[in-house]
Amino acid sequence: MASSQDITRKAKSNLAITLLCLPKERKKDMVTFYAFCRVIDDLTDDLDIPIEKRKRGLQEWREGIDQGFSEPDELQSEVTELISRHEISKQPFLDLIDGCASDLQPQRFGSWSELENYTYRVASCVGIISTRIFGCTHPDSEKYAVALGHALQITNILRDVDEDLRNGGRIYLPLDDFTRFQYSERDLIGRVHDGRFMAMMAWQADRAEKYYQQALTHLQPEDAKALRAAEAMRKIYHTILKKMRADGFQVFKQRYSISKPRKIAILAATFLGG
Structure with a gap:
């Protein structure tokens, strides 16, 4: 290897x-x-x-x-x-592996509560481990990591809707939200982009926004320096989320990203204390 x-x-x-x-x-x-x-x-x-x-x-x-x-x-x-x-x-490592292993077979999530368990394992656990490596000492830093993990993974799910469909027919959006907006799996597989779809995606984006804000409430001054890399990630992915929303979630036509110069600017601002 x-x-x-x-x-x-x-x-x-x-x-x-x-x-x-x-x-x-x-x-x-x-x-x-x-x-x-x-x-x-x-x-x-x-x-x-x-x-x-x-x-x-x-x-x-x-x-x-x-x-x-x-x-x-x-x-x-x-x-x-x-x-x-x-x-x-060892537990967050084991949880992370289990979360990834669950993707070996197509799965569906009936509700946000079920999806939240998945995003915790595949994303929040990455943050929990990272806070230890970064040298964080405040107990709120783990809460920051958990919230940010949820926010980043929801952003990934929204950005990768089309890619996930092509990769084994994966659908991560909660099924009860399909019902809420009267949009079906068949519609998603057919790449139907209409008002129902945009409303459902905006609902998920609002959920991610809450977690981005929750993460910030747990960012403590004593660990702010240690978490600069995580903050750079937060700003990059939050920018991608806002870009998708502003563009009407055209995820069937493109995979959203930001340019390398923009990433460098975000990194520079974050590591210089901006």
């Missing part, structure tokens, strides 16, 4: 970009953690890998973190050392 440095270097995600601005002593560990997340995500989504092999890979990671790896590769050794060095609970 490639090293954590190689995995992160090849990645083009917003998270990978924000890691470049971390203090040297924190950057190495976050690169390791990012590489772990990337590998777990690839085991979930890479359709070129037979599903049984993906299941075995995820189970190997889960058992290794929970009970220890018998013959760890380079990344597995780095992750084990990371957990020990920062005294991080």
Whole structure:
């Protein structure tokens, strides 16, 4: 398996970009953690890998973190050392793996409560682990991480509606919201973009907005510096959410993003205290 440095270097995600601005002593560990997340995500989504092999890979990671790896590769050794060095609970790692593993089979979420459990596992747990690596000390920083995780994942879900449909027919929008706006799964699969669809998407965006604001209420001065990378992520994804809303959620026609110069400007403002 490639090293954590190689995995992160090849990645083009917003998270990978924000890691470049971390203090040297924190950057190495976050690169390791990012590489772990990337590998777990690839085991979930890479359709070129037979599903049984993906299941075995995820189970190997889960058992290794929970009970220890018998013959760890380079990344597995780095992750084990990371957990020990920062005294991080294994539970958010296990929850993250379980959340990703649930994507191996098409699933539906009947309500926000069900989806919230999923977004906690695949996104909030990433934040919880990150706060330990960042060196946060205030107890509210974990609440910040949980809220921000929900906000980021909802934003991802809205942005990736079309991509998820093409990737195994995945639908993450809660089914009770389809009923609320009299919009159906058949409509979604048919890429029907009308007033009902925009209203349903705006409802989800409002939910994300509440979590973005909730995260800010838990951002404490003593951890503000440690959470600058997370704040950069918040600003980048919040910008994407607002861009989708302003454009009427044209997610069947494009995948929303912001330009690299805009990301750099956000990073610069955040790390300079703006």
